[in-house]
Amino acid sequence: MTTTIGLEIHVQLATQTKMFCGCSTAFGDEPNTHVCPVCLGLPGALPTLNAQAVRLAVRIATALGCTVHEVSEFSRKNYFYPDLPKSYQITQFDHPIATGGSLPIVTEQGARSVRLTRAHIEEDAGKSMHAADITLGGETLVDFNRCGMPLVEIVTEPDMQSSDEAYEFLRNLRRLVRWLGVSSGDMEKGVMRCDVNVSVSPDPAKLGTKVEIKNLNSFRSVKRAVDYEEQRQAQCIADGTPIMMESRHFDEVQGTTTAMRSKEASNDYRYFPEPDLPLLQLDPTELESVRAQIPELPWEMQSRFERDLGLSPYDAALLTEERSTAEFFQQTIALYDNPKKLASYMETEVAKLLNERDKTLTETQLTPATLAGLLTMVESNVISNTASKDVLPLLVDTGTTPTEAVRSLGLEQVSDTSAIEGFAREVIAENVTQVEQFKSGKEAVLGFLVGQLMKKSKGKANPKFAGEILRILLK
Structure with missing residues (x-):
């Protein structure tokens, strides 16, 4: 048939x-x-x-x-x-x-x-x-x-x-x-x-x-x-x-x-x-004027995102579903040159907040500059990715800068190795069973210990430094 x-x-x-x-x-x-x-x-x-x-x-x-x-x-x-x-x-x-x-x-x-x-x-x-x-x-x-x-x-x-x-x-x-x-x-x-x-x-x-x-x-x-x-x-x-x-x-x-x-x-x-x-x-x-004003069409932009930025077909399609989202992404990428990280963040954290507020990007205070600034702070280890999720609502709702938002929330990431070492020694002393498991070859336990250290530092410790210092002390 x-x-x-x-x-x-x-x-x-x-x-x-x-x-x-x-x-x-x-x-x-x-x-x-x-x-x-x-x-x-x-x-x-x-x-x-x-x-x-x-x-x-x-x-x-x-x-x-x-x-x-x-x-x-x-x-x-x-x-x-x-x-x-x-x-x-x-x-x-x-x-x-x-x-x-x-x-x-x-x-x-x-x-x-x-x-x-x-x-x-x-x-x-x-x-x-x-x-x-x-x-x-x-x-x-x-x-x-x-x-x-x-x-x-x-x-x-x-x-x-x-x-x-x-x-x-x-x-x-x-x-x-x-x-x-x-x-x-x-x-x-x-x-x-x-x-x-x-x-x-x-x-x-x-x-x-x-x-x-x-x-x-x-x-x-x-x-x-x-x-x-x-x-x-x-x-x-x-x-x-x-x-x-x-x-x-x-x-x-x-x-x-x-x-x-x-x-x-x-x-x-x-x-x-x-x-x-x-x-x-x-x-x-x-008629010629209308033809000249036709923008790049969504499927054309989707192909360009895949070809020039290395995005997956899924990410490129999602970002070009609405013109305002696609243009926001393009303006942000000019300030933060990591297309895959930006696409992921917009599709998860930003989309989640917009759904909660039942708003589009254009109806919020978030700008390409503030989002690029936030992700740059994460990449520079000023704040953790986890902390950025607490900062984002302020950028969306108030239009404040990432620096002001981080300062007001007290979320500056701790990269001081001596401070992190102090947290690490406390975690080792308080979790004897897990320490023994790690020493017996159970590498996965390190993630638990890093989590305990992050709790002690109230999420401010640089997680990469935390893992490295814990590993050195445990060995």
């Missing part, structure tokens, strides 16, 4: 106002408070195109390697549904803003690119809330705040063969839109949603019947829905049961898909050019 998968991803663009009116795009406010005659489709209301939404769409299309067309056209997609008050959606059909392009993915099967068919601009519909979602006494309520939200829809070619590839594509696309600052990519807030097309065929040379799974809102849901649908269609083929071309709903609780309706064809939507909007014509000079 051969599985073929294509994706249609709706990405909400990070603008302050909607696609065709001045209503706010703020999330989580009271239902039906961000509405006006335009997004409610009242008679006589005329749309006005959001220029910033167009710029952001061009930015993502350019980063994806699409051909951005200087002239594109808006169309009306006609259908009746309670959350679409106009009974049509303004979108792009025959002449989208961008075509072609690709996105790289890496799975256990290796690295490859997934081709894109198109990227086009459109407005979102509202949100229907059914009794299955909230307690409404069997009713369905509609929130029109989402009506008119600016979207870019990205459609892939049927290039994927597994749920892992679909999962990785979505993960990398979200990474990109966040990197570019065009969208938050928060699937839990509906900012990024996905329809999945799945077909299974017994003949690798032929595509099976395409089945669409609608409105998946998490990476995990996409993976589970594809896995289930792949098994369902394979079973239908084995049983000789026809597979219907239809739209299906994924049940998060049961982990199954169920039929919603037969799949519409484009002529069912009666597309025609939007009469209230002129052709969208882009300035070639502005």
Whole structure:
């Protein structure tokens, strides 16, 4: 059996106002408070195109390697549904803003690119809330705040063969839109949603019947829905049961898909050019400006970190997941030339503190200079690595310098050999059993004795000197 998968991803663009009116795009406010005659489709209301939404769409299309067309056209997609008050959606059909392009993915099967068919601009519909979602006494309520939200829809070619590839594509696309600052990519807030097309065929040379799974809102849901649908269609083929071309709903609780309706064809939507909007014509000079401003992309930076800094693929991927983290790392490495040590420290100690505070790096007082200073103090034996974990919270929360933080906490490392020798003699006298074990050949006991010495010095003794002095005295 051969599985073929294509994706249609709706990405909400990070603008302050909607696609065709001045209503706010703020999330989580009271239902039906961000509405006006335009997004409610009242008679006589005329749309006005959001220029910033167009710029952001061009930015993502350019980063994806699409051909951005200087002239594109808006169309009306006609259908009746309670959350679409106009009974049509303004979108792009025959002449989208961008075509072609690709996105790289890496799975256990290796690295490859997934081709894109198109990227086009459109407005979102509202949100229907059914009794299955909230307690409404069997009713369905509609929130029109989402009506008119600016979207870019990205459609892939049927290039994927597994749920892992679909999962990785979505993960990398979200990474990109966040990197570019065009969208938050928060699937839990509906900012990024996905329809999945799945077909299974017994003949690798032929595509099976395409089945669409609608409105998946998490990476995990996409993976589970594809896995289930792949098994369902394979079973239908084995049983000789026809597979219907239809739209299906994924049940998060049961982990199954169920039929919603037969799949519409484009002529069912009666597309025609939007009469209230002129052709969208882009300035070639502005297009060049957008191309020039595209930053180094996350997978490009990841490869450079591996190639030039000797980082592992895991570390490089983790550091380039968010642009702010990657830029912080680069600025710090210019001041502290030990990429592997810095990567390890950021992924463990710094990440732990950020998780505890539920903050990003940009929301703290930590700077590349203060982190570089802290790690330099560890490397110079001014403080121990253990002590640095007590210093770091002060740098994150107050923005003080490493020197001031170490002084205020009294954590300067003791490297005076005579002072360390005094601690060592006390430890030897107090741990006779362990001393005898060491002398009988149990080298591992030395670690215990060093630990006792560090306790006596309140963590200030240089652990390297402590081990050396203990070893000399014990012999």
